Amino acid sequence: MAPDDEVCLCFHVTKRKITNFIRVEKVRRAGQLADCYGAGTGCGWCRPYLQQIFAETVRGETAKHDDPSPEHYAELRQRYLDSG
Template sequence: MSPDEHVCLCFRVSKRKIVNYCKREHPKVASQVSDCLGAGTGCGWCVPFLKVLFEQCKRGEAEPDLPFSVEEYARRRTKYRETGDRTEASGAEPEAPTAERQEPK
């Protein structure tokens, strides 16, 4: 995905803006990336990918990127919007349960 392609398609926030925001502002948690022009606050599709870019920036990777072409990314987002199924549409593994989500024993 090139730097000027949009990661947040709802708010047209480019990968370049997100990466520059992370490098400049050093957000403490991934959710703070939404302070970058509202990224991730629309349909929610891009949230896992914002987290990926956030983690890559946090590790100091020179060129944070996502493993999709812009066409594939948009196609998967369309499928997500149609089905609501993030796992299949994103190709990502389901998130591991967090401490807050675990059932009491």
């Protein structure tokens, strides 16, 4: 996922906004990312990705799997929404 790709599609929050927020605000828990333009507080689809970005940024962990393309990410979210 590129820095300017949206991670939270509900509130149009990009990966860059999230990583900058983590660094500037010295975020200690992934749940605090809700204060970054409401990331993760809509449908909830992006929460695992927010946690992954938090772990990568704060703890230097690497992703366990490749990020989906922005198009595939949006498609997966739509399926999540359609499933209720």
